Amino acid sequence: MNYLVLGGNGFIGMHLVKALCNEGHDVRMFGRRPVDSESLPENAKYITGDFTDTPAVAQALVGVDVVYHLISTTIPSSSNLDMVADIQANLVSTVRLLQAMVDAGVNKIVFFSSGGTVYGNPDSNPIQESHPLNPICSYGVVKVAIEKYLFLFKQLHGVEYNILRVSNPYGPNQQRFGVQGVIPTFLLKALKNEPISIWGDGSIERDYIYINDLIHVSVSAGKVMHNEIYNISSGIPVSINQIIEVIESITNKKLMINKLPPRNFDVQSIALDNSKAQRHFDWSPAYALREGVSVSWDWLKNNY
Amino acid sequence: MNYLVLGGNGFIGMHLVKALCNEGHDVRMFGRRPVDSESLPENAKYITGDFTDTPAVAQALVGVDVVYHLISTTIPSSSNLDMVADIQANLVSTVRLLQAMVDAGVNKIVFFSSGGTVYGNPDSNPIQESHPLNPICSYGVVKVAIEKYLFLFKQLHGVEYNILRVSNPYGPNQQRFGVQGVIPTFLLKALKNEPISIWGDGSIERDYIYINDLIHVSVSAGKVMHNEIYNISSGIPVSINQIIEVIESITNKKLMINKLPPRNFDVQSIALDNSKAQRHFDWSPAYALREGVSVSWDWLKNNY
Numbered sequence: 001m002n003y004l005v006l007g008g009n010g011f012i013g014m015h016l017v018k019a020l021c022n023e024g025h026d027v028r029m030f031g032r033r034p035v036d037s038e039s040l041p042e043n044a045k046y047i048t049g050d051f052t053d054t055p056a057v058a059q060a061l062v063g064v065d066v067v068y069h070l071i072s073t074t075i076p077s078s079s080n081l082d083m084v085a086d087i088q089a090n091l092v093s094t095v096r097l098l099q100a101m102v103d104a105g106v107n108k109i110v111f112f113s114s115g116g117t118v119y120g121n122p123d124s125n126p127i128q129e130s131h132p133l134n135p136i137c138s139y140g141v142v143k144v145a146i147e148k149y150l151f152l153f154k155q156l157h158g159v160e161y162n163i164l165r166v167s168n169p170y171g172p173n174q175q176r177f178g179v180q181g182v183i184p185t186f187l188l189k190a191l192k193n194e195p196i197s198i199w200g201d202g203s204i205e206r207d208y209i210y211i212n213d214l215i216h217v218s219v220s221a222g223k224v225m226h227n228e229i230y231n232i233s234s235g236i237p238v239s240i241n242q243i244i245e246v247i248e249s250i251t252n253k254k255l256m257i258n259k260l261p262p263r264n265f266d267v268q269s270i271a272l273d274n275s276k277a278q279r280h281f282d283w284s285p286a287y288a289l290r291e292g293v294s295v296s297w298d299w300l301k302n303n304y
Numbered sequence: 305m306n307y308l309v310l311g312g313n314g315f316i317g318m319h320l321v322k323a324l325c326n327e328g329h330d331v332r333m334f335g336r337r338p339v340d341s342e343s344l345p346e347n348a349k350y351i352t353g354d355f356t357d358t359p360a361v362a363q364a365l366v367g368v369d370v371v372y373h374l375i376s377t378t379i380p381s382s383s384n385l386d387m388v389a390d391i392q393a394n395l396v397s398t399v400r401l402l403q404a405m406v407d408a409g410v411n412k413i414v415f416f417s418s419g420g421t422v423y424g425n426p427d428s429n430p431i432q433e434s435h436p437l438n439p440i441c442s443y444g445v446v447k448v449a450i451e452k453y454l455f456l457f458k459q460l461h462g463v464e465y466n467i468l469r470v471s472n473p474y475g476p477n478q479q480r481f482g483v484q485g486v487i488p489t490f491l492l493k494a495l496k497n498e499p500i501s502i503w504g505d506g507s508i509e510r511d512y513i514y515i516n517d518l519i520h521v522s523v524s525a526g527k528v529m530h531n532e533i534y535n536i537s538s539g540i541p542v543s544i545n546q547i548i549e550v551i552e553s554i555t556n557k558k559l560m561i562n563k564l565p566p567r568n569f570d571v572q573s574i575a576l577d578n579s580k581a582q583r584h585f586d587w588s589p590a591y592a593l594r595e596g597v598s599v600s601w602d603w604l605k606n607n608y
Contacts, residue, residue: 080460083399083453087391091449095387120455130436135452136459145395145449148439149387151424155440156384 002063003222004028004106006051006097007070008044009035011174012112012166015215016068017044023219030060031071052093058100066108066222067101069094072139076117079139086138094146102157110221111150113143115165115207115231115272125237126207126273129165129229136265147229160225164218167233167272171211171292172299182243183208183293187300190251198240200262205237205269210292213285220281233272234285242289250294306367307526308332308410310355310401311374312348313339315478316416316470319519320372321348327523334364335375356397362404370412370526371405373398376443380421383443390442398450406461414525415454417447419469419511419535419576429541430511430577433469433533440569451533464529468522471537471576475515475596476603486547487512487597491604494555502544504566509541509573514596517589524585537576538589546593554598 003020007013008029020027021041029035029046037046049056051071061067073089101107117140119131135141153159170183189196209232217232244255278284307324311317312333324331325345333339333350341350353360355375365371377393405411421444423435439445457463474487493500513536521536548559582588 080456083403084396087396087399091395092388092391095391099387132434133452134455136456138453138456141449141452141456144452145445148437148445148448149442151438152384152440152442152445 001025002028002065003068004030004060004064004066005068005070006030006057007072009033009046010070012169012211012214012218013068013070014173015171015211016070016218017041019215019219020222028060028064030057052089054093054096054100057093057097058104061100061104061106064104064106066110067097067106068110068112068218068222069097070112074139074142076114076137076139079137079142083138086142090142091145091149095149098149098153098159101159102153107157107159108222108225109150109159109161110218111146111161111163113147113163113165113229114140115167115233116270118143118147118165121267122270125269126235126271127231128273129231129276154227160227162221162225162227163229164221164232165229165272166214167207167209167231169209169211169214171296174211174296181208182240183296184300186243186247186255187251187293187297188304190247190253190255191300191304193253195256195258196244197258197260199260199266201259202241202244203239203268204266205239205271207233207236207271208238208289208292209234209285210287213287216286217277217281217283220283226280228276228280230277230280231272231274232277233274235271235274237269237271238289243293246290246293247297250290250297305329305369306332307370307372308334308364308368309372309374310334310361311376313337313350314374316473316515316518316522317374318477319475319515320374320522321345323519323523324526332364332368334361356393358397358400358404361397361401362408365404365408365410368408368410370414371401371410372414372416372522372526373401374416378443378446380418380441380443383441383446387442390446394446395449399453402453402457402463405463406457411461411463412526412529413454413463413465414522415450415465415467417451417467417469417533418444419471419537420574422447422451422469425571426574429573430539430575431535432577433535433580458531464531466525466529466531467533468525468536469533469576470518471511471513471535473513473515473518475600478515478600485512486544487600488604490547490551490559491555491597491601492608494551494557494559495604495608497557499560499562500548501562501564503564503570505563506545506548507543507572508570509543509575511537511540511575512542512593512596513538513589514591517591520590521581521585521587524587530584532580532584534581534584535576535578536581537578538593539575539578541573541575542593547597550594550597551601554594554601
């Protein structure tokens, strides 16, 4: 099979590309930053390009069987600062991608949506896929709109899809500290013996998924399109205090904690119900937090 | 009160402007086509401008208390032909409108969404506001995305809103025949003694709301912002055959009917449950179909 992984050079993308190549597939990667081609698996090829450059994307689609779309040019916390730019770079470019897929006869796509932003403040916990969608950031609204366009392209043009609403992934190779979640950020602080900052008393709970668990189900999601939406998560709410405890135990260091006042927009507890993905993909998360953090710590010590 | 009616020169807009002026309010209208200012109510002012021209919209906002947003540059049936243009002209321009409102200190908006497109194919009938949103045209996806941005601007900037998901409005002054629904189209054909075309056996049912009923609740929706979404409809499914029967009875003419094969994308029956709007606005539709069609026919005879 020929795969195109848009955003193949990011944290999730690199793990996914390796997994697909390990299964013997040919993988084309597309991303903005140049990469060292020596570092890539043998049957992976890298194309440097901008996602808003539709002709470049169309060129990358030629001969592809399945597209993985992992690109976002924005992050939740900054997306509200320029919503129009968010719409232009992500929503418009994705609609153009879908049109280019129709033109190229490519009719399968796995889209990485956002379990952390599309639901907004939860009415219930854990959150099921049918929960109302009331994002409180433009990043989330754009993800919702893309989901709706995927449904529409299925109806109009038969483009098949799986949508993965992923919770907070973590693991080795996660490099954009401070942007991609508390676990890599806290681990780096532990390594550098610097204090961490937390808002409130540390009781706030979120859902973290270890990268190998995410990749496992992502590979399955590229094989059969169900035209469905899935929460991809551990399903387990984990508090900031639990993360600190696990990190202290694994690193054998006492973290210095800088406690800041609680933020009024932080929801107390969110976890995503992943039972639909478990049923449809015959999958379940295999890594406990302690195990995932331990592997991440080993990688960080050897690679920072 | 000072109102700005975006799309004030359309079918719904003109009726709304007259109703607001009748209550003694000052109304600014904004639209693309020039209008004869002699034809406007005394306390209405018309601004010719393009909705995508944000500085012109921002200028029109100065001193306004409440915005009614009725503009769409696309219609459902053609919106799939150029989805990117739909996003640019309607979604991006509306986000820019909301930002201009924040800048101008205008914090109330009534948005006319689309009861006919946001839900897609119904799971249940009549449809409640909580029904899943799976539009099968870009027009509907853009309306959904705008609804989500309204929710977001409320959270971020306190811009208050009412969203009206309107079914199929009809009544006097409805001029864009063939585009704005079967009732004016059929009436015009009756007047000109031309055949009408229907797809299938005429048993397909839709929800039609008489313009006066729509305007009544729209005026209420401009007075108190609930930050809620409302179906605005008659709540009654009416078949094409029923419409033909009513028109034949009122016009005293036998319609010539050109029967075409059924279209596979036509849903059999849709009506919108309006009980939430009835409760929150102490409103209910007052016009029976026969009464509304009769007034529309009298207008058409005298004005065509």
